[in-house]
Amino acid sequence: MNSISRRSVLLAGLGAAGAGALAACSTSSGTSGSPGTPDLVSPSGPAVRGAEDARAGSGRVRAFSLAAAPAALDLGAGVTARTWAYDDRAPGHEIRITAGDTLAADLSNQLPDNTATSIHWHGLALRNDMDGVPPATQRAVPAGGSLTYRFVADAPGTYFFHPHVGVQLDRGLYAPLIVEDPREPLAYDDEWVVVLDDWLDGVTGTPDEAFAELSQGMGDMGGDMGGMDHGDMEGMEGMDHGSMGSLMLMGATSELLGGDAGDVNYPHHLINGRVRQDPQVHTARPGDRVRLRIINAGSDTAYRVALGGHRLTVTHTDGFPVEHTETDAVLIGMGERYDALVTLGDGVFPLVALAEGKDVTGLALLRTGPGGRPRAAVRPAELDGRVLTAAELRAAEEVRLPAAEPDQVHRVELTGGMDAYDWAINGRPFDMADPTANPLLVEEGQRVRLDFVNTTEMWHPVHLHGHTYQLGDAGPRKDTAIVLPDETLSVSFDADNPGQWMLHCHNAYHGEAGMMALVAYRAA
Numbered sequence: 001m002n003s004i005s006r007r008s009v010l011l012a013g014l015g016a017a018g019a020g021a022l023a024a025c026s027t028s029s030g031t032s033g034s035p036g037t038p039d040l041v042s043p044s045g046p047a048v049r050g051a052e053d054a055r056a057g058s059g060r061v062r063a064f065s066l067a068a069a070p071a072a073l074d075l076g077a078g079v080t081a082r083t084w085a086y087d088d089r090a091p092g093h094e095i096r097i098t099a100g101d102t103l104a105a106d107l108s109n110q111l112p113d114n115t116a117t118s119i120h121w122h123g124l125a126l127r128n129d130m131d132g133v134p135p136a137t138q139r140a141v142p143a144g145g146s147l148t149y150r151f152v153a154d155a156p157g158t159y160f161f162h163p164h165v166g167v168q169l170d171r172g173l174y175a176p177l178i179v180e181d182p183r184e185p186l187a188y189d190d191e192w193v194v195v196l197d198d199w200l201d202g203v204t205g206t207p208d209e210a211f212a213e214l215s216q217g218m219g220d221m222g223g224d225m226g227g228m229d230h231g232d233m234e235g236m237e238g239m240d241h242g243s244m245g246s247l248m249l250m251g252a253t254s255e256l257l258g259g260d261a262g263d264v265n266y267p268h269h270l271i272n273g274r275v276r277q278d279p280q281v282h283t284a285r286p287g288d289r290v291r292l293r294i295i296n297a298g299s300d301t302a303y304r305v306a307l308g309g310h311r312l313t314v315t316h317t318d319g320f321p322v323e324h325t326e327t328d329a330v331l332i333g334m335g336e337r338y339d340a341l342v343t344l345g346d347g348v349f350p351l352v353a354l355a356e357g358k359d360v361t362g363l364a365l366l367r368t369g370p371g372g373r374p375r376a377a378v379r380p381a382e383l384d385g386r387v388l389t390a391a392e393l394r395a396a397e398e399v400r401l402p403a404a405e406p407d408q409v410h411r412v413e414l415t416g417g418m419d420a421y422d423w424a425i426n427g428r429p430f431d432m433a434d435p436t437a438n439p440l441l442v443e444e445g446q447r448v449r450l451d452f453v454n455t456t457e458m459w460h461p462v463h464l465h466g467h468t469y470q471l472g473d474a475g476p477r478k479d480t481a482i483v484l485p486d487e488t489l490s491v492s493f494d495a496d497n498p499g500q501w502m503l504h505c506h507n508a509y510h511g512e513a514g515m516m517a518l519v520a521y522r523a524a
Contacts, residue, residue: 041500057101069087070082071089079268084171086174095175099182100182105119125466134164156319159337160337164502190288190289190291194364195272195295198300250263261301266358276377284366295337305352306352314330319468322394328383348373350365350366390476413455414452415456445495454489458485462506463504467497469481498521502518
């Protein structure tokens, strides 16, 4: 049975093919919010158009077509998943453009069961009405409908795209988006784009079924799930676990994540769409300097990533440069991206993504010479070496925010828990029927500080649309950051991209339950 969430029903009811379909509720400069809410900048109003016009464009238009449709995907080792994907593959075809290009992407919605969808361009500071977030910035694209997303992408970096409707991200609807720097300062011989994903769709159930089960809460379960925990999953990848019943995972814990690591029972952890028993192989030459662009497109899993026999030099996170830092491994939460340089040895080397706290791995191989294939469950020693987190990085000087006192401070409490599955921000689950209720208000030109206060017993990767924030006074510039249980993370950004922007946990299931808020610009 394909369970449909409250959010999906609301969005399907809003279906229309045009991005300008929000105009009916907008004035020429602003959107009327909920009663008691000041007028807000309209997602397609003159302030948004003015910000788009100010972006440094090359004048070149890069056109792409994307079809969201059912697909039967070969994940390797005899595993076939019936899912939804862009153009019959997951990850979808990479989109690669140069900073300053105008991206024109035609989305055709061929999904079944009258399912609406959208595309969110994760990490990009783009025009608000192209951000792909129904019902805040557009009406959802209905089944059989189409929409052209068109915007200037002026910031180089490693990004990706995915729907922002229900838990569609946890299907196969995602792909990398690489914006190249026309004045690239790094020197390297080769690139390898590495997309990580936790997978269950079409194998043990669907994401909607997982969400329906999670939504029942764990208050009466007493920590018992028929005796099944993450340790019992070891060695069972590639099997049909449907007979095991629950799509929930119990007992996954991580010191790095401060406790509960995740709660969805995934049979597979993929690297570039392949199970570890039949991994992708990237070929290069000994001595090559390779740029890794690592993207966590998963929905409930942080990954500890290492390349056997090598150290990584981290150069960027979430598209923005950092002071170069050497490490053995890096921790990547959902929605985060890390770029790293590595100089290759001679042989066959495992790139391993350890599902943090879940004790299972994804695998890809890097081959520069002769050698046998390592076993599927290989765990290189680097996984137990230095594991870099964003808190240890510093923004490169050229992108560091100048020191300034905040004009606006918002306390953003992350609330809720697994017992009732009542995830929320400031105790209020986001209301899709009234998206402008209780916005976090900012004004153009302000320096804004957000204090993420995690009052829950679980970690959350918190993602802000349309902006990058800086961690602390000199930390990295990011759009997604891990907030540990019972801790506070303060981040700052300059309010320089007017519109209505989502702020949410990038655990797809927490976000769908209501851990979202709207950061909205006041209309002038």
